[in-house]
Amino acid sequence: MCNHQPVSCNTVQPDGLTGAILALEGIEDAAVILHGPTGCRGHHCSLSERAFPRDIPDERLNFFEPFYFGQPRIPATGLDGDDFVFGAAEKLRKALATVAARGPALIAVINTPGAALIGEDLRRIAFDSGIAVPVAGIDMPALSRSMAEGYEQAIAAVLDTLDLNPACRRRPKTVTLLGLSIAHHHWAGSIEEIRRLLALSRIEVVCAPGAGSPVGAWKRIPEAACHVAVHAEYGEQLAWRLAERFGGTAVVPRCGAPFGFTATEEWLREVAEAAGADPAPALAAVKAVRRRVACVLSRITTLTGAPKGLTCSIQADASTALPLVRFLYEYLGILPVSVEIPDEAQANSHWAARLGLALTRMGCADAWQTPWQNARADFLLADGCRAVQGPIFGIPADCCIELVLPMSGCVDLTPKALLGAEGTALLVEKIVNAVSGML
Amino acid sequence: MKRIAVYGKGGIGKSTLSANISAALGLVGQRVLQVGCDPKQDSTRLLLGGRTMATALDYLRRTPPVGRRLDAVLHTGFAGVSCVEAGGPEPGVGCAGRGILSTFELLDQLGIEQLDHDFVLYDVLGDVVCGGFAVPLRNEYAQVVFIVTSGEFMSLYAANNILRGIRNYEGQGPRVGGILFNERGLENEAGRVERFAGAVKLPVVGRFPRSEYFSEAERLGKTVVEAFPESELAERFRRLAWLVAHDPSRFSACPLPAGELERVVHGICRERHAEVEAGAGSTGSGTQRDIASREHQPVTTGESIPGSPLPPHPAGVSLPIPPPRRYSSKGVRTQSVLFGCAFNGATHTVMQIRNGVTLVHGPRSCAYLSSQGVLSTARRMRDQYGNRWDAGGIPEVRCSHMDEHTVIFGGNSGLEEAVRRVASGRDDPLFVVTTCASGIIGDDARLVLKNASTGNGAPPMVLIPADGDITGDYMQGVLDAMRLVAEEWIDPGIEPEADAVNIVAEKNLAANTEENFEAVRSLLKSMGLRVNCRFIRRCTTNEIAGFNRGSLNLLAVDDAFGRVVRDFLENRHGATFASSPFPVGFQATSEWIEELARHFHKTNEAEEIIERHRAVYEASVAALRPALEGKRILIAVRNHCIDWVLETALDLGMVILKAGILESAWDDTFHSRYEGRVPFVFPYAREQRDEDMRAFDPDLTLINYPWRNMPEGFRFDHIPVCPDVGFLAGIASAGRWLRLMKLPAREGWRRDV
Structure with missing residues (x-):
């Protein structure tokens, strides 16, 4: 009777609700209220707590603590069946008062799918509650759409809520970094690395919305001369939106996100050009890291040549996968055997087209959208959910490198980056350590 | 039992008409239940002497499940008519449609089906604006639908929308009984209604002129049938009741396409206009010609109604109050804050069935959050205890991907497509779990699965209607999933085997569950016993089917959840349980082993195990x-x-x-x-x-x-x-x-x- 498949795999991707929640949790001094059942918050709270540790709970798993239920972030109003019928304005008012008492600079209220359907008037309830903190509301999150869409929607909602001054004078050589979320692994280190490299070229980062910047930094967004998309799926539309609203230049580097040395260099050149700065000092810093990495590689690859000749699977947004494929193929000699984009809706984007073209040029067209679990690659670079399942499909845990939403449970106390020169060095470090037995 | 739904635009008089039909049926000895499905909760007022009653939704809100009684929401009115009011939210807040769903679920849980009513009348508000208002249309509820309208355009517009709603639920054949024309006394009103009726191919089965009797009866808090039984108006209601009782003809819903309604009603449409014109001035003639072409004989209140009087029903029988049938979690039972949602608990439970696939009917985030819970636990088990992944990998979860469009326009077709996709070429069972999004909009997942499972080669399909947290908290979802799976698969004909035990109610999200299971299995093995089925953890439907092979059941945890599962399996499946749960500590373990030894006649083995561990313990x-x-x-x-x-x-x-x-x-x-x-x-x-x-x-x-x-x-x-x-x-x-x-x-x- 039974027709067992040999091994099953969890393939469900997060959607816009997760993207919105984590975008808003990425505002250092903001608080997010989830207007919905408690079941929608537990995992999101864990994600936020791991990615951006700030608060400790009064008492972990004390389910009787109103709205927080023993977790430190993302209080929920706890809608139940009655609330879906009669509305839950009073619960939300109480939650707003409880959260406002903790002194956030901004409160964001996100309707869960159920709450969105009963049409709660978030703004009116927030207004009636009389709290002094600005409240951003997301009435209908991007259900079943990509996490990136949810992120964009949330960042836009905050921009609409904060009273930013469009007449503010723009300062030269200043940028906002868009499209980085606390969902991206090592986001804080990546921001610092980009900030460091840009600072060498005298470019100042005024704000990274959704990636740790406090509300005060958001208020400086109109000053920025350039609005730079780091992860295009998340930041491209926002860059254009900010440029239109506040002036300045939208910059969407053609290389994609700055993964790998070459992409980092191209990214720096493009941003520096747009900002009217000299990229040379930043490029010199990249070169220094290149030398350091090359020195190590030249030593450890002597015996077997590895990691050259190994294979990789990548599951990532196209603007991430493109520079990663290039880096692994061109710099380390690792062959892509599976390259997947998590959201089907993005399969027709210009980034996906360029990725497909790049794979074809490499002679790896077969890799496009081949399921990673069928490819049996030596390495898997993917989100935490996929990476943690790698060992089931014969990929050792060390060879599963997390790009977003890490699940491995590792704690990072020293800053680490995945982007920029130091991020590239970390990537090489992970790869060579994972295959040290082959070297 | 005959079930009739009366739909119509708000304020059109459907409550008055429904109450009069109920009263007329009641007067001839029929046992009638009238369910008011309107937030303004006045459907049954005229049957109750002008009094308003406690609504089902208010009662639901303030009464824990174990204390709920049908008689608290069921009141007896004129002519013995049983009355229920759904109630609903204040205007502008919440979701009244969801309220109707909740009311029907409550009535089901309290066993209203067990009451021996001859007729149930559902009096339903306005358009079929969302899935909740469509609940009475679903097959298991109303068999015949009447639409109340006047000649006002908006009333006819609403009637057309109602037909559109009905058409979505016509899988089992025609269900429209006809139009009830409640006159407003407007100029050319009858012509408009007749043109509409002709265009949508329905008979006008009742016509009620404006009358002072209505307002006077209302002032008295009575139906016309009660207050003015000798009036011609009361006679019209009695005739309509006769029609209702004698299985009226049923017609397909043929709503007019958008844009055509106005032309038809105002007599502009050339083709239809010509048809209607031929019969203008005589009641329903245009309608009759359309219907005659479909070999139906329409009836209007203008005609004389032949036939015998309604058969009397024995009077004076008191209504039984059936006990609630639900196995409730602590959170639901005590009406405390719901920790987690039933959807998640149900999903995590059916994901434990190795040969099944779980389909989430809802937004992708719900499927994601649920699957992450299982994945995180598996990761913690690996990190803390070194447990390897389950050999089958991570359980498969699929999703119907409800998005903003779906939640507005309904998710039945999306679910249908997802079921087809997932079930294609598969023999293994499919578990469909519903989220609060599908629960609020009132998707009829039951109907979708029923249709999908009728084809050749379709795998077994089980619906777990968790509806997010509408049915309760996480543990309620676990309980409901266990109950539904048990009732679907446990084979009562299987005999117990001498050396077999079942493990019941393990905590699927605890990191040490496998560790504890292995410890217990090791003790059992030492006594020559084997585990027959883990209910429900890492098992197959075959193992669940053979549940009764286990001659003794071992409860993993003796907490509120474990006890409810035990009660259910004892009550429904005659399961026998050991008196203590998985033992923790020396004495508890010794006593647990001794009990097993007594049951399975393994005294020597038990003594040896206990003594061996006593030495280590001491x-x-x-x-x-x-x-x-x-x-x-x-x-x-x-x-x-x-x-x-x-x-x-x-x-x-x-x-x-x-x-x-x-x-x-x-x-x-x-x-x-x-x-x-x-x-x-x-x-x-x-x-x-x-x-x-x-x-x-x-x-x-x-x-x-x-x-x-x-x-x-x-x-x-x-x-x-x-x-x-x-x-x-x-x-x-x-x-x-x-x-x-x-x-x-x-x-x-x-x-x-």
Whole structure:
């Protein structure tokens, strides 16, 4: 009777609700209220707590603590069946008062799918509650759409809520970094690395919305001369939106996100050009890291040549996968055997087209959208959910490198980056350590 | 029982018409139930002497499930008509459609089907604006639908929309009984209604002119049938009741396409206009021609109605009040804040069935959150206990991907497509679990699965209608999934086998569940026993089907959840349970093994096991006792069974200053074999902990998790909420207590926080 498949795999991707929640949790001094059942918050709270540790709970798993239920972030109003019928304005008012008492600079209220359907008037309830903190509301999150869409929607909602001054004078050589979320692994280190490299070229980062910047930094967004998309799926539309609203230049580097040395260099050149700065000092810093990495590689690859000749699977947004494929193929000699984009809706984007073209040029067209679990690659670079399942499909845990939403449970106390020169060095470090037995 | 729904635009008079039909049926001895599905809750007022009654939704809100009674929402009105009002939210808030769904579910749970009504009339508000208002249209509810309209355009517009709604639920054949024309006295009103009726190919089966009788009866709080039985109007209602009772013809819903309605109603449409014109001025002639072409004989109130009077029904029979049938979680039973959602609990449960696939009917985030819960637990099991992944990998979860468009326009077709996609080429069972999004919009997942499972080669399909947290908390979802799976698969014809046990109600999200299972299995194996089925964890539907092979059932945890599962399996499937759950600590384990030995006649094996572990236990106590004897401990935990801790502490000669048992989300009872020997406080207040620590100055405080601003300078240890089972559980903890007492009370890093 039974027709067992040999091994099953969890393939469900997060959607816009997760993207919105984590975008808003990425505002250092903001608080997010989830207007919905408690079941929608537990995992999101864990994600936020791991990615951006700030608060400790009064008492972990004390389910009787109103709205927080023993977790430190993302209080929920706890809608139940009655609330879906009669509305839950009073619960939300109480939650707003409880959260406002903790002194956030901004409160964001996100309707869960159920709450969105009963049409709660978030703004009116927030207004009636009389709290002094600005409240951003997301009435209908991007259900079943990509996490990136949810992120964009949330960042836009905050921009609409904060009273930013469009007449503010723009300062030269200043940028906002868009499209980085606390969902991206090592986001804080990546921001610092980009900030460091840009600072060498005298470019100042005024704000990274959704990636740790406090509300005060958001208020400086109109000053920025350039609005730079780091992860295009998340930041491209926002860059254009900010440029239109506040002036300045939208910059969407053609290389994609700055993964790998070459992409980092191209990214720096493009941003520096747009900002009217000299990229040379930043490029010199990249070169220094290149030398350091090359020195190590030249030593450890002597015996077997590895990691050259190994294979990789990548599951990532196209603007991430493109520079990663290039880096692994061109710099380390690792062959892509599976390259997947998590959201089907993005399969027709210009980034996906360029990725497909790049794979074809490499002679790896077969890799496009081949399921990673069928490819049996030596390495898997993917989100935490996929990476943690790698060992089931014969990929050792060390060879599963997390790009977003890490699940491995590792704690990072020293800053680490995945982007920029130091991020590239970390990537090489992970790869060579994972295959040290082959070297 | 005949079920009739009366739909119409708000304020059009459908409640008045429904109440009069019910009254007319009641007067001829029929047992009638009228269910008002309108938030303004006045459907049954005229049957109740002008009184308004408590609504089902208000009752649902304020009464826990175990205390719910049908007679609290069911009232008897004129002519013995039973009356229920759904009620609903204030205008502009909440979701009245969802309220209707909840009311129907409540009535089902309270066993209204068991009451022997001859007729049920559903009086439903306005358009079929969302899935909730469509509930009476679903097949298991109304068999015939009447539409009330006047000649006003908006009323006809609403009638057309209602037909559109009906068409979506016409899988089982035509269901429209006809139009009830409630006149407003407008110019050319009859012509408009007749043109509309002709265009949508329906008869006007009742026509009610404007009359002072209506307003006067309303003033008296009565139906016309009651207040003015001799009037011609009352006679019209009696005729309509006769029609209703004698199985009226049913017609397909043929709504007019958008844009055509206005032309038809105002007589502009050329083709239809010509048809209608031919019969203008005579009641329903145009309509009759359309219907005649479909070989139906329409009836209007203008015609004389032949036939015998309605058969009488024995009067004076009191309504039975059936007991509630639900197995409720603690959270649902006590109406406390819902921890987690039933959808998630149900999904996590059916994901444990290895040969099944789970389909989430809802947004992708719901499927994601649920699958992450299982994945995170698997990862923790691997990291903490070294358990390898389940050989089958991570259970498969699919999703119907409800998006903004779907939640507005309905998710039935999306679910249908997802079911087809997932079921294609598959023999294994499919479990469909519903989320709050699908629950609120009222998708008819049952119908979708029914249709999908009728094809050749379709796999078994089981619906778990969790509706997010609408049906309750996480544990309620687990319970409901277990119940539905049990009722679908457990084969009552299978006989118990002598050496087989079942494991019941393991915690699927605890990291030590596999560790505990292996420990129990090892003990069972030592006694020559085998595990037949784990209900429900890492099992197949074949194993569940053979559940009854297990001659004894072993409950994993004796908490509120475990006890409900046990009650269900005992009551519904005649299961026999061991008196204690998975044992924790030396004495509990010894007693548990002895009970198994008595049941399976394995006394020698049991003695050998116990003696072997007694030697280890006593040696461990002897080794630890010199260092721990006389040490004073304070206990402040939310575990509701801590005998294993107390046993260890007492055997080691430690002094228990106080054992405070905090309120728990998982249990509400407390029991101990040490009552009288240990100073228990139950329930113990969180606020008391700091004071007790300072007052008692214990050598060690046993807690579950530290709390903000807990007193400094005190040693504490963590007691697991889900402890490891076996003889040596307490000893393992005591070894740690000894080490903690050698260490500084406060680690250096704490000074930097």
